[in-house]
Amino acid sequence: MSKSISQSDEAPPPPSKKTKMASDLTLGATHNQILEQRKSLKKQIHSLPRDQKSKVLSHFHGSERTDMSKQRLRNLREDDKHQDTSNMSDIQRHTLDKRKRRQNPALQRQMHRRETKRLQNAVAAADAEEILHTHTTGLVEVETDMERTLQLTQQQLKNEHLQEGVARNIFDLELKEYSPYKLRYDRSGRFSLLAGAAGHVSIIDQHSLALTSEFFVNETVRDACFLHNGSMMAVAQEKNVFVYDDKGVEIHRMDGHRRVMGMEFLPYHWLLATIGHSGQLQYQDTSTGALVSQHRTKMGPCGVIRQNPFNSVVHLGHTNGTVTLWSPSSSEYLVKLLCHKGSPVTSLAMDRSGRYMVTGGGDSKVKVWDLRMYKEVHSYNTYGGAPTCVDISQTGILGIGHGCHTTFWRPEALRVKMKEPYMKHQLSGKGTESLRFRPFEDVCGIGHTMGISSIVIPGSGEPNLDSMEHFTNPYMDSKQRREAEVRSLLEKLSPDMIALDPDAIGSVEESNLIQ
DSSP: OOOOOOGGGSOOOOOOOOOOOGGGEETTEEHHHHHHHHHHHHHHHHTSOHHHHHHHHHHHHOOOOOOHHHHHHHHHHHHHHTOOOTTSOHHHHHHHHHHHHSOOHHHHHHHHHHHHHHHHHHHHHHHHHHHHTTTSOOOOOOSSTTOOGGGOOHHHIIIIISOHHHHTTOEEEEOOTTOSEEEEEOTTSSEEEEEETTSEEEEEETTTTEEEEEEEOSSOOOEEEEOSSTTEEEEEOSSSEEEEETTOOEEEEETTOOSEEEEEEETTTTEEEEEETTOEEEEEETTTOOEEEEEEOOSOOOOEEEEOTTTOOEEEEOTTSEEEEEOTTOSSOSEEEEOSTTSOEEEEEEOTTSSEEEEEETTSEEEEEETTTTEEEEEEEOSSSOEEEEEEOTTOOEEEEETTEEEEEOGGGGTSOOSSOSEEEEOSSOOEEEEEEOTTSSEEEEEETTEEEEEEOTTOSOOSOOTTSTTOOTTOOHHHHHHHHHHHHHTOOOGGGOOSOGGGTTOOOOOOSOO
16 A cells, blocks of 8 residues: 655755855955955064065065056056046936945955965065075175185185085186187076187087087187077187187178177177277177178277176277277267276276276276266276286176186175185186186186186076076077077167167157247
8 A cells, every 4th residue: 555645754855055156265265264364464474573574565565666567557546536527427427436336346355365365475485585595695604703715715615615516617628729718608608608819619518518519710719709699609710700600600701890809799789899900899780780880999909898788888998098988879989988097908897787897907906987977986906917807797796817816806896995805716827818707607717828717606696597588598498599589689679779878768858949
């Protein structure tokens, strides 16, 4: 028999689950949890000491630059506050006020989630900065007053203090047959260019210390430099300047550049600046092959040339002790300074900020100049000979090569006069010809009369790589190099934009006419 079941005996329906909306969840956490987390983070930040709190808030708010995007955002906010409603009807104004008073819960939840994430990232960045000391350079510091960093030798660094990967950068190459040598690095510091005066040219991969290419031109080589990257180089030979690729294949010969003694490549403008026995400064566009401009300095032969990394102005050191500043758009020099009275200028260098210039003269003096006022700050004396080469690292360490000695000064030596150098290195009877710091590494390369020497100067390299700069990534492959070449060509600056004050470009010049 079938048994009838009454309605009261039926099983109760399962309780309905309250489903959570997708907008209530924020990466696995509800909106209330996000608010609690944000509240605790703000409480934690406000309880920090003043210096740590300022670091966290600087990471949270970002840089204080008034760029166009921030200015545009401020202008939009001001327009919203002072919106013109004179052309609206009463209904339109009422609707606009109603929309302003109405809150958007979904937008508020999204803003709270992003603010919480930014607070977490700011705290993490401040902790990493405190551990890694990203704002301080890794200079050698002594433990007692009886010790001095000047006494530290490269052999002690290699055997006792440095790791194996860094210690391998300390080496000597004896190349007597084709010496003296000049040494250059590319922008990434990956490749080094060796140019022997007797005609030997080679490229070395600094990561593997392997010989990338090597060839002999069978004539005198006065100077050599990389172009936009390590795949192309310009070599100033006996009569003309030749362009080679990284395999040693001749690409182009610049007939207009005769008996060149010094060269500098301007990466943002793709210009090769040359100066030589004729005293004629020439700018060659390496992307089109056209001669941009040429200026007669009227000061005789010149072989000392360096560019200011801040504004791309070329500095020339002359035999009469003066230094002149040039740009492609001006047929006359922009500035002329008498740096070494009665003695020739033998070397030049500028720091990354473009504020200080260091000159070495035949009077065995190294002078530091403030380019903002064009005045001498102080000077240092050298022993063993006149300073034949000077260079300033990315962190501001000053390197001087004089005779068979090299002396290195702390970054503070540019602003104030120091009593003693930071480090020194002796080359044992080898006269220095060139001295260059390797980018993004604590390495300094020295070219001398017996070959090449590589030493380690702690704290000389910039540890942080700027990914927005072209050709500064030492690990880029062929595809990335091609893309960087295209982007660099698209962003190439006009030679007319080279000026003493780069901020003047794009501004409005005031008229002298009376309206």
